[in-house]
Amino acid sequence: MQGLQVAPRRAVIIAVSVVALLIVLVHVFSDVPYDVYRNYGTGDPVGAVAPPVQVDNDKPQPGYFKAQPEWDFSVPPSAKGWAGYAKKPRNRDIVVLTASDGGGHNSAIPNVLERVLEDRQAYCDKHGYTNLWLNTSRYDIGEAHRTWSKIPAVAEAFSLNPTAEWVWLIDTDIIIMTPEFSLVDDILAPEAIKKGLMRGTPILDGQLKKNPTHINTPEDFRVEDIDILITQDHQSVNTGSTFFRRTAFTRYLLEIMTDYTMLMGRDHVGAEQDAIKHLMLEHQLVRNHVGIYPQRKFNAYVQGGDNMGYRDGDLAVHFAGCWVGGKCKLWFDEFWEKKGHTDVWRPEGQ
Numbered sequence: 001m002q003g004l005q006v007a008p009r010r011a012v013i014i015a016v017s018v019v020a021l022l023i024v025l026v027h028v029f030s031d032v033p034y035d036v037y038r039n040y041g042t043g044d045p046v047g048a049v050a051p052p053v054q055v056d057n058d059k060p061q062p063g064y065f066k067a068q069p070e071w072d073f074s075v076p077p078s079a080k081g082w083a084g085y086a087k088k089p090r091n092r093d094i095v096v097l098t099a100s101d102g103g104g105h106n107s108a109i110p111n112v113l114e115r116v117l118e119d120r121q122a123y124c125d126k127h128g129y130t131n132l133w134l135n136t137s138r139y140d141i142g143e144a145h146r147t148w149s150k151i152p153a154v155a156e157a158f159s160l161n162p163t164a165e166w167v168w169l170i171d172t173d174i175i176i177m178t179p180e181f182s183l184v185d186d187i188l189a190p191e192a193i194k195k196g197l198m199r200g201t202p203i204l205d206g207q208l209k210k211n212p213t214h215i216n217t218p219e220d221f222r223v224e225d226i227d228i229l230i231t232q233d234h235q236s237v238n239t240g241s242t243f244f245r246r247t248a249f250t251r252y253l254l255e256i257m258t259d260y261t262m263l264m265g266r267d268h269v270g271a272e273q274d275a276i277k278h279l280m281l282e283h284q285l286v287r288n289h290v291g292i293y294p295q296r297k298f299n300a301y302v303q304g305g306d307n308m309g310y311r312d313g314d315l316a317v318h319f320a321g322c323w324v325g326g327k328c329k330l331w332f333d334e335f336w337e338k339k340g341h342t343d344v345w346r347p348e349g350q
């Protein structure tokens with residue numbers, strides 16, 4: 001009788017020990033970080049080879065911009081909710097988008113569109129990004145100011161490049177100064193976003209002293225929620241250089257920004273830039289998804305102190321406002337000469 005009771009007890013003890021040992025072994029030898037499950041959704045367009053982009057930059061679109069098929073660009077299942085994904089993109093998942101018709105104040109700079117497109121092609125070739133120009137005159141955006149047409153261009157860039165994860169929208173009046181700069185390592189990787197975004201920073205609506213908004217960027221955020229990356233100058237967010245991630249939130253924001261009745265068809269001085277600023281100031285949800293990087297990360301200006309003006313090693317320089325003093329050509333030529341420079345030209349602290 002006694003023997004029969006001992007046997008099952010021993011079996012139970014052995015079984016429990018084996019299971020415990022297995023748990024320990026699994027933990028030690030296959031410790032897959034939680035992040036792997038969090039960040040990699042199945043069904044992402046990973047591994048697919050992008051087909052060549054077909055776009056006729058000479059012909060206007062066949063009708064009103066919002067009725068075009070590009071607004072229905074697809075979003076991977078892992079990015080369909082409010083919480084998207086946070087994986088490190090591959091270089092070929094990035095589109096560098098120049099949305100321009102070559103006109104506007106940039107026409108003061110001879111052949112500016114051809115020159116920057118050629119330069120951006122070289123930058124993209126070096127890293128394996130996709131260079132894309134979309135002629136914004138093709139969009140029928142009604143009576144709205146031309147600069148709004150950058151937004152349909154972003155939608156079209158996602159639609160034309162079905163495997164692209166990030167679209168970098170950059171104005172024509174921007175020169176890439178440091179061709180070695182990696183968009184992935186320094187801007188788009190989850191680690192870069194976690195480390196680089198400004199936390200608890202006032203979101204501006206004019207100069208802070210004159211018009212304090214009392215609204216700050218979140219102190220804490222989830223990297224997988226960050227779908228748009230932007231910078232602020234001394235007055236407001238600036239859309240001259242902005243990153244958009246392929247998620248449901250991005251699609252929704254692009255559509256809302258171009259709401260014709262409430263935003264786009266109205267007389268907003270800053271056009272699409274005012275739209276995103278307004279939505280950020282008004283909606284916590286938008287603040288949770290739009291990350292603000294320090295300005296010089298990807299939108300340094302020609303003039304300004306160490307937090308704003310171009311310094312050696314910065315990715316790009318933006319000639320924002322150059323037309324005010326008629327300085328576009330002068331500044332453009334000066335920086336064009338120095339692109340890729342490695343000498344000490346504009347060091348910090350001077």
Ligand SMILES: *[C@@H]1O[C@H](CO)[C@@H](O)[C@H](O)[C@H]1NC(C)=O
Nearest residue numbers: 058059060101102135137138
């Ligand atoms: C842009 O498209 C318009 C027509 O939609 C065309 O007239 C214009 O020449 C194009 N611009 C460039 C730079 O090709």
